[in-house]
Each structure stands twice: as C-alpha cells, then as structure tokens.
Amino acid sequence: MRKKALEQEIKILDLSSDIENILIINNILFVKDLWVLNRKNLKEINLTDKQINEITIKLQLLGLDLNKKVY
Structure with missing residues (x-):
C-alpha cells in the first residue's frame, strides 16, 4: 500500500485547495515528491x-x- 501511495498524485491526500495549489506551483505533484x-x-x-x-x-x-x- 505504501509504495502504491507514493506513486499517486497528491490529490489522494485530500488536502485543502490552498495547500494543493502551493504544492503544484512548486512542482510537487506526487506523494513521493512530498514525502x-x-x-x-x-x-x-x-x-x-x-x-x-x-x-x-x-x-x-x-x-x-x-x-x-515509514510506519
């Protein structure tokens, strides 16, 4: 599950739109980029x-x- 989650887009985190926008502007598009x-x-x-x-x-x-x- 964790490896699969890392490959997903940050949208799966269901973050507030302002956070998501800041991440996208900074080219942080996948969970692995954020992690x-x-x-x-x-x-x-x-x-x-x-x-x-x-x-x-x-x-x-x-x-x-x-x-x-990782937990």
Whole structure:
C-alpha cells in the first residue's frame, strides 16, 4: 500500500485547495515528491505551520511521514 501511495498524485491526500495549489506551483505533484521533504523545505515554499500539520496528518493516514519515514 505504501509504495502504491507514493506513486499517486497528491490529490489522494485530500488536502485543502490552498495547500494543493502551493504544492503544484512548486512542482510537487506526487506523494513521493512530498514525502522526501522536511518541515524546513515546506516553509521555504511558504506553507504555514498549520498547513504543514495538515500535510503531516494526511501522510500519516497512509503510513508515511515527512522526511521519508515509514510506519
């Protein structure tokens, strides 16, 4: 499941539209592109702490976390 999720587009995370738009503008189109980033990287593309927390929660629901952690 995790490997399959990594190959999916970020749309499967069901993030709020403002987060999704920021990710798309920054060419982060797939879960695997997002998964390798850390909080600092996400702040650099102007995501807020609240938005980063939403991303973290959605990834954890798939058994993933930022910075390539797998549960």
